[in-house]
Amino acid sequence: MRRAVAASALLFAIFPLLAGCWDKNELTNWGYVQAAAIDRAPDGRIRLTTQIYKPGSPEAQTAGAAKSGSFLNLTNVSDTVSEAAAQISGRLGRNLQWSHMRALLLSEDFARNRSIGDVLDFFSRSQGPRGSTSVFIATGEAGSFLEIKPLIESTIGQQLKTVEQTTGSQLGTANRLTLLDLSIMAETPSPTADLIPRIELSNGKPILALINGLSVLRFPEGTISDPIPLSLAPYVLMLRGQFKGGIIQMPCRGQSGKPNGKSDAFLVTSARSRTSVSSRKGEPAIRILLKMKGKASEFNCSRTTSEQENRAFLNRLRQEVKTGLEESMALIRARKADVIHAGEYAQRRHPRLWKSWSEDWAEAFSRSGFEADIRIMMTDTGMDAGEPFVVPPSPDKK
């Protein structure tokens, strides 16, 4: 008994020393990367810029006055991301901790000319960022985006993420592309395409990062091509079923039938779409069923007080959406970019048909037929009745 006690006491005393604490790193030994930007250096190598959180002083914290913390950006050029990251941590004097990274920015120049897989391997493999990190394409130099002072959040990475979220839910012009999505796309054997939000720096003060479109990313090349303009972005997202909400503006037409400068606005609160692919004369025929629910956001020239007027309003709306959908579909068909995952659908549901199309799906897609079935339901007109704020004089009353 005594030997057992002595032995266990000895082991217990040695254990902490033996442990070596290889992975022991105080919080203050890490440099927490909040956002990273990748550019293409003039010589074709990778330029990595990391934004590292710099903790504020505790006095400022307890005083409660000034904003705590700031950040610093460090850059390095290298052949691989791993090497660049190691160099940066050498310069910083602390190990880089990637697990709190919010946003990854790739410059357009880089993404057009080099495969995105070159950099993604590092981020996926290492004990690094969560799969929920958002990816953006930056116009111009990606590193300069990290210089922007965030408006309310603590770092620009956080701000970009929230901007993307809000734009997606309020305007319907941005989708969310995460590292996980990219990993899945990269592993898919057949060629796929997806959309990445594209940001640019605004002019004027304060400098903001704005989402100005969606770039098309193709796999297996891993490069991007021309962006989809902001005006068509909501419709492309509707086609993908990723439209979460947004405003649809309908220009008013005056007595003469020409636009008179006013517009009505309709707020979409939910949208669901279903894609189906069938074969017509050997070519794919894509059919979208789009169901939208929303409320009137602004009435400037329409009325929905009667059943007729309601129907007319919804028809106008439907027409507007249909035009948008057809325009966007034409655009992506011309680009041969199947961002609506019609190919995936065909592969899943019609494997035999898919076999005949799969050799060159991009071509087949560009030749595909398109049909949209749009159903819109207006739930309410808000607090006011269904007529404009200033009621235009009706013809009879004159």
Place this chain on the structure above:
Amino acid sequence: MRDSSSLTANQLGSLLIAASMGSAIVYIPAPLAQAAGNGSWLSVLAAYLFGLAMLGGILYLYRRHGKEGGLFGCCRQLLGRVAGPAVLVPVVGMLFFAIPAIVAGIGDFFVSGMMPRTPPYIFCSFSLAVSALTAKAGSKITARLFVMLVPVMVVFSLAVLILALPLYDWGRLLPIADKGIKPVLHGLLIAGGFPFGEVFLFLAFLPYASKEQEKLLPGRLIRAFTITGVLMFLAAICSTAAFGAAAGHFNYSLYTLASNIGGSGSSQRVEAVIGMALILGSYMKATVYLLILNRIMAQLLGAKDESAFIFPIALVCVMLSLTLFANPADFLFQVYTVWPCTVLGIGCGLTLLLVVLSWLRGNPGSQERKNAA
């Protein structure tokens, strides 16, 4: 009063879950997805049915041979005094591979994920030390402990699968068996060996069952095995739904699933807890196998002290866990190719042989009754 060294049917059921689900829940369905693509869940289903057949076989053997129906007892009775023990030597060798493999898996998991700089021998030695201490305390105490720990593992795994609902895109499951039927069969081979086929080893534990609960035993064991099967099945389906074609790309499916939960919500970062729960499973499986190996060796070598071999076996396994696998590719090859074949060939073959022999020989119980009458 209940015999203090016998286990209730529930306890045996928990041990069965620990032994079959333990380390598998960490890996499945990654290797299967690599082999069979979208059809990994088909492989799991088929392997589960196969394992059920094996379970039925060992239950049959137990019913025939009663208390003497342990692995060693059955072999000796049916194959004779020399051939019986001789046939168990390969099984001993298999267990000497399995335990280091499980423990090396724990080490790999931590080293690749959460604590990359720590040398793997730390994880291997500590987990095996705790396993050995647990096994040394006896099968009764181990069973009591595991009845508490197994629900933790099951609940956490289920919680991950449920919390990850937003990640699932059920369309990714189509087309079923996108790689064809042959890869599904390949997946069946892998899953049949690891983990479902290993159930034959559980025969060594059945003699511990208490007499009063004999009637309940088959039902409870089948229920336990089904829980494992269902969880594996769900893991396979949910990984495919979440990751699609990338399911084979991630080494640790459930862990990666957990790390993607939440996005920017409040249930972020739950993967550490899941990681711990999964490693708990591996520890439990290692302990159960230690107990089985100890029992077989004790019976083979005729030792008086039932738990004499535990610490020596544990020491040998620690050494083996550091030297068996030269590199990650070697580990993959040995665990997912060599091991399933061994399990199916030796283990399931042995079981089949014993079942057939037992059936041919008739009921030994009835023989004795005839002699006594």
Place this chain on the structure above:
Amino acid sequence: MTPQTAKAPAVSASLSSNRAFLKRVFENCHDISFDHWSYGADLGYEALSVYCRTLVPEDRNPYVKQTLHDLTGLDSGAAATATPSAVGSYFQSGGVAKQGFAVVRELSEVVDLVLQGCVVLFFDQWDGALVYHAPEIEKRPVSEPVNEPVVHGPREGTVEDLGKNLGLLRQRIPSSDLKIEWISAGRLSKTSIAFCYLEPVVAPDLLAEFRRRIAGLERYDVPETSYVEDWIQDSAYSPFPQFRYTERTDTATAALMEGKIAVLVDHTPSILIAPAYLVDFIGSSEDYYVRTVYASMIRLLRLLAFSIALTLPSIYIALSTFHSELIPTVLLLAILDTREGIPFSAFVEALIMEISFELLREAGIRLPRPVGPAVSIVGALVIGQAAIMAKIASPIMVIVVALTGIASFAIPNYGMGIALRILRFPYMVAAAALGGFGLMIAMLLTLLHLTSLHTLGQPYLTSLAPFRWKDMRDIVVRIPLKQLLRSPRSRRLSIPSNGRKDPG
């Protein structure tokens, strides 16, 4: 028996030889009084009373008067005519009107009885001695136990007198099924140890095991119940208490009705309840006096307190040192701000704060009552704030330590609270050495220890380790008493066992 009394003679008829013997035995015991008085015709007969002045109240006259009154009141004749032989025959045939009287014939017994607070009367020419039991030392009155206060419920606690305590228990269970057995322990202290049980409820093998273990204790002096605990426990080195202590009579009664054995020792109010399982430490008697929903909520809160008290500092150390990726980003950045500039590692910082807290707690116990509360509050505030200002600790560490301390106070049983306090430190070391993995190893080892621990031969984790669903009705939550009362009174009686009858 002392060497002096080992060869003590019997009470002799000669008063002087008795007196001489007793004076020799009680040499230098100045609190023993020898009083002479005379009686009978012309006060010719002598008598001697021996008693201990510090135990017997001063007015011992009633005893002597009572004795003589008894002598005269009956057919022995007038007091003046009492003769020694009449005395002897009268008392031996048992005619006396005072309780607690006895006739002894051995001088060794006389010595013992004087020391226990009896008055012994010797009569010349009679070879017997009369003994009256009369100790009257002021003891603490029955009051609310200090360590187990309740908001709603009886405030009756045990005192330092064994007789009174047993009386309190008897009053609550006036049934002949309540068996009380005594043993006397110690040569010098001759302490009475009593153990009680309800015969139809307690498991026979448990009782037999208890009897087996307590045998042999008679040789040793037992000043307090904890000596009994140490004597009969299964594992001396485990930090977990295997028996419960209480000073509340309602808790003791409830335990008796559950089939436990209660051990009481004279001169101490602590009642030892054997066996005690881990799940018993989560409840308190007040749980049964409040409403179901509230009681269940409190139970769950206590479970939370249990886990916090044990693991919070180690979780903090593991997360901040090894697994910072698991802390939500916003919280992490806030922590970073405060930890910058602190020279110690998280582990050392935690250790410093924990040890300061333990010191404060110990100091709070030892301080005299007027000063105590003020110092502990001021101490906590000042140390916490000053530590932050001096950059020895970060605010989050102070919060962690404070929460841990508060959680450990929420555990109703003091012994279990101590166990958790002890275990906290190895957990912190394990977390500091190997992070989450180390913590997991520590927890597994603790679980293993708990599973193999036994209390009085029963598994310590009864209801958890051999898991019983039905028992959870009273452990994790507390279902309405109407159901608890109907199915056997105690959760543990839900298992049938031979020899045990339903108390009805």
